[in-house]
Amino acid sequence: MNKIILSSALIAIIVTGGLGMYYSITVTPQVKQNTPVSVQEQNTIKTMQAPSKFPYQFSREVFDLTVFPKTPILSNEPVKFESAKEITEFLKQSQKTQQQFNLFVHSSDMLMAPVPEPESMKMPRPEMPTHGGSVSLDRSVFPTPFGSEWNSGEEVPVQLGDPDVNLNSRSDYSTTNVQVKNVDEPDYLKTDGKYVYIGTQNTISIIDAYPPESAQVILRFALDINQQNIENMFLNGDKLVIMYYGTSESQAINEFDYKPHPIYNSKTIISILDVSDKEHPKVISKHEVDGNYSDSRMVGDMVYMITTSNVDYSNLIVPAIMSDTGIVHPDVYRFPNPEESYNFNTVTAVNVSGELVNSETFMMGYANSIHVSEKNLYITYQKNTTPSDYDTMQKARFFDVIVPLLPKDIQDKIKSIQNDSSLDSREKWGQVSQILQDTYNNLSKEEKEDLFSKMSKAVAEYDSKFQNDTRKTVIHKVALDDGNLTYMANNDVPGYPLNQFSMDEYSGSFRIATTSETYSPNQTLLSNNVYVLDDSLKIAGKLEKIAPDERVYSARFMGDKLYLVTFRQMDPFFVIDLSSNNPKILGELKIPGFSNYLQPYDEDHIIGIGRDTKENSWGGVEQKGVKISMFDVSNFNKPKETSTILIGDSGTYSDAMDNHKALLLDKSKGILSIPIKTNIASLKPQSKILNEDYNKNWYGFYVYRVSSSGFTEKGQILHYLWQYNYNSQSMQPRSFYIDDYLYTVMDGSMKINDISNMNEINSVKIQQTGNVIPFVP
Numbered sequence: 001m002n003k004i005i006l007s008s009a010l011i012a013i014i015v016t017g018g019l020g021m022y023y024s025i026t027v028t029p030q031v032k033q034n035t036p037v038s039v040q041e042q043n044t045i046k047t048m049q050a051p052s053k054f055p056y057q058f059s060r061e062v063f064d065l066t067v068f069p070k071t072p073i074l075s076n077e078p079v080k081f082e083s084a085k086e087i088t089e090f091l092k093q094s095q096k097t098q099q100q101f102n103l104f105v106h107s108s109d110m111l112m113a114p115v116p117e118p119e120s121m122k123m124p125r126p127e128m129p130t131h132g133g134s135v136s137l138d139r140s141v142f143p144t145p146f147g148s149e150w151n152s153g154e155e156v157p158v159q160l161g162d163p164d165v166n167l168n169s170r171s172d173y174s175t176t177n178v179q180v181k182n183v184d185e186p187d188y189l190k191t192d193g194k195y196v197y198i199g200t201q202n203t204i205s206i207i208d209a210y211p212p213e214s215a216q217v218i219l220r221f222a223l224d225i226n227q228q229n230i231e232n233m234f235l236n237g238d239k240l241v242i243m244y245y246g247t248s249e250s251q252a253i254n255e256f257d258y259k260p261h262p263i264y265n266s267k268t269i270i271s272i273l274d275v276s277d278k279e280h281p282k283v284i285s286k287h288e289v290d291g292n293y294s295d296s297r298m299v300g301d302m303v304y305m306i307t308t309s310n311v312d313y314s315n316l317i318v319p320a321i322m323s324d325t326g327i328v329h330p331d332v333y334r335f336p337n338p339e340e341s342y343n344f345n346t347v348t349a350v351n352v353s354g355e356l357v358n359s360e361t362f363m364m365g366y367a368n369s370i371h372v373s374e375k376n377l378y379i380t381y382q383k384n385t386t387p388s389d390y391d392t393m394q395k396a397r398f399f400d401v402i403v404p405l406l407p408k409d410i411q412d413k414i415k416s417i418q419n420d421s422s423l424d425s426r427e428k429w430g431q432v433s434q435i436l437q438d439t440y441n442n443l444s445k446e447e448k449e450d451l452f453s454k455m456s457k458a459v460a461e462y463d464s465k466f467q468n469d470t471r472k473t474v475i476h477k478v479a480l481d482d483g484n485l486t487y488m489a490n491n492d493v494p495g496y497p498l499n500q501f502s503m504d505e506y507s508g509s510f511r512i513a514t515t516s517e518t519y520s521p522n523q524t525l526l527s528n529n530v531y532v533l534d535d536s537l538k539i540a541g542k543l544e545k546i547a548p549d550e551r552v553y554s555a556r557f558m559g560d561k562l563y564l565v566t567f568r569q570m571d572p573f574f575v576i577d578l579s580s581n582n583p584k585i586l587g588e589l590k591i592p593g594f595s596n597y598l599q600p601y602d603e604d605h606i607i608g609i610g611r612d613t614k615e616n617s618w619g620g621v622e623q624k625g626v627k628i629s630m631f632d633v634s635n636f637n638k639p640k641e642t643s644t645i646l647i648g649d650s651g652t653y654s655d656a657m658d659n660h661k662a663l664l665l666d667k668s669k670g671i672l673s674i675p676i677k678t679n680i681a682s683l684k685p686q687s688k689i690l691n692e693d694y695n696k697n698w699y700g701f702y703v704y705r706v707s708s709s710g711f712t713e714k715g716q717i718l719h720y721l722w723q724y725n726y727n728s729q730s731m732q733p734r735s736f737y738i739d740d741y742l743y744t745v746m747d748g749s750m751k752i753n754d755i756s757n758m759n760e761i762n763s764v765k766i767q768q769t770g771n772v773i774p775f776v777p
Contacts, residue, residue: 625649
């Protein structure tokens with residue numbers, strides 16, 4: 001594309017205003033660094049200095065407007081604010097510059113070409129995935145050597161000779177199904193192989209779970225918090241880390257107003273409890289962090305939590321942390337490349353002993369999916385096309401796409417009008433629109449339709465390219481070192497990831513799978529991409545335009561391979577080689593249905609969980625029941641579906657499709673447990689269905705014996721069979737094992753079955769038994 005030459009006024013405002021703001025804030029006089037409010041010495045925040053040299057620097061082409069406004073090379077060097085006043089001044093200037101730019105763009109001579117939409121160009125929008133692709137839909141694998149077994153939850157061996165280990169706990173038990181080995185993820189249920197801790201509403205239940213015959217709730221206690229479901233906990237030895245939300249209220253008077261009004265601020269609280277005495281747990285530390293809870297991970301004894309908060313330009317609240325011993329103000333950093341809107345993203349590191357180790361705030365877009373390895377944290381957010389981007393693009397599109405399709409003499413007339421400085425924008429467009437109308441009226445019907453068709457196609461291609469250049473995912477990398485936080489790099493890639501499991505770190509490289517989606521009046525264009533970024537987040541390799549007109553439904557990184565599922569009407573299952581910086585497709589399998597979730601079984605087999613589909617009489621796709629598939633990938637060039645299980649009909653649902661923590665898979669025990677919610681009618685042969693079966697709902701688990709050759713049903717564990725009324729406590733389904741016993745939890749009840757024969761050993765009503773204390777001290 002040729003470069004657009006905008007008016008000198010636009011260049012002056014953007015270049016002078018933008019670079020002026022950059023230099024006025026970046027090149028500041030040397031001032032004495034403010035000393036943060038300190039707490040006890042062991043809780044003092046460690047100030048991390050940004051590296052002095054980075055692989056690449058801020059590109060001043062950020063304000064160079066061409067046919068497609070160039071996405072700036074993102075700066076790797078964060079700029080530290082020295083005071084809250086400096087943050088306020090920066091935000092005021094940023095907001096003012098954005099308003100000036102928008103005002104100028106909207107008042108400039110924007111030329112819009114009337115481009116009709118031929119019926120032949122209309123296309124139906126492809127079906128959106130039923131699971132939505134929100135950041136909470138987590139899927140991926142342990143990036144461990146192929147010599148290890150692939151289990152959904154890590155098996156934890158216990159050395160019985162260790163004096164710190166409870167002798168009643170068993171030598172093996174499963175834990176939360178996580179993405180990266182040795183990086184724990186939060187959940188409302190945690191176990192140590194003896195006791196089970198379950199969060200429900202604002203209470204914690206401690207269950208003595210082993211031996212199973214005597215399993216019972218020994219204590220339920222409440223936290224003095226807002227009414228909510230406790231969903232995010234970590235267990236580390238005898239320390240239970242709980243994260244929940246809270247609010248604070250303050251008063252402010254707007255500028256030139258007279259009446260105070262309330263300001264509500266969201267907080268995330270990290271409470272660390274000592275549960276060594278199961279009947280008398282104690283809160284040993286509590287930290288209140290400004291912002292909404294986003295996500296967290298535990299690496300070793302360190303918990304890393306990300307909180308986000310919007311920037312209130314009128315009543316600025318800079319994130320702070322209130323601890324038991326004082327208030328801590330994290331350092332706040334920004335990046336030279338501007339954002340359409342800013343958010344505070346705070347990364348806080350807390351040791352399970354209760355020590356607040358570190359906290360830093362980054363002012364950027366709103367954090368979405370994260371990926372955490374043992375050494376690095378990757379924060380991503382979506383950078384969408386802004387209204388000002390579109391406004392700038394429309395004029396460029398008219399002159400670079402529409403005008404060249406007109407007769408030469410008409411082109412010359414329009415350019416002459418545009419260059420006439422004696423005319424204002426309305427007068428220019430009035431004359432141009434009249435020329436266009438005269439030109440169209442002098443064409444025959446066939447000539448006019450042909451011209452409009454060419455314009456529509458050209459505009460669609462232009463818009464697609466423009467959106468691809470502006471709709472991106474920004475990636476920020478922060479190194480983790482026992483609580484120390486060191487900012488490393490950032491970059492962006494086209495498209496958006498489905499969730500955290502569309503990302504992976506392997507041998508120093510960061511890999512990400514995205515879906516690019518562009519819109520036009522005529523059609524929606526979809527394609528999928530894979531990018532490989534090096535240690536400094538420079539793009540080292542890429543594979544683009546995979547499966548056009550489809551979107552990513554699930555992704556699994558296993559070593560130097562990526563298994564990718566896309567869907568529109570069929571389920572293409574791709575095997576992609578990432579052993580070099582030139583990703584390539586090795587094999588592809590097309591089958592009915594789709595997999596929302598891919599769980600590795602071993603190096604040659606992957607289990608897919610999703611839905612079966614069939615084509616209806618109108619040529620569309622009809623979703624059917626839950627589908628469990630075994631894929632044989634021993635031959636990368638020819639993947640095969642070797643075994644399939646179908647459960648229920650279109651009304652059947654499994655939480656495992658949308659949340660990896662709901663699935664239990666263990667190769668050593670040969671067991672797969674999957675939650676199922678459906679009605680009785682969907683589980684019976686058609687000839688045996690009674691009318692009342694359609695109103696009876698079945699909630700429970702299907703359990704299978706699993707091997708590389710496929711699945712054999714071991715049994716079903718019914719938790720609830722209900723009709724019309726359902727009064728149980730809402731709990732997401734979970735499965736885990738202790739020794740040779742399967743524990744299943746759903747909606748207020750825990751059932752324990754013998755894995756060998758599926759006989760029920762015990763059942764526990766979680767919310768209706770056990771000693772109760774109002775609040776822990």
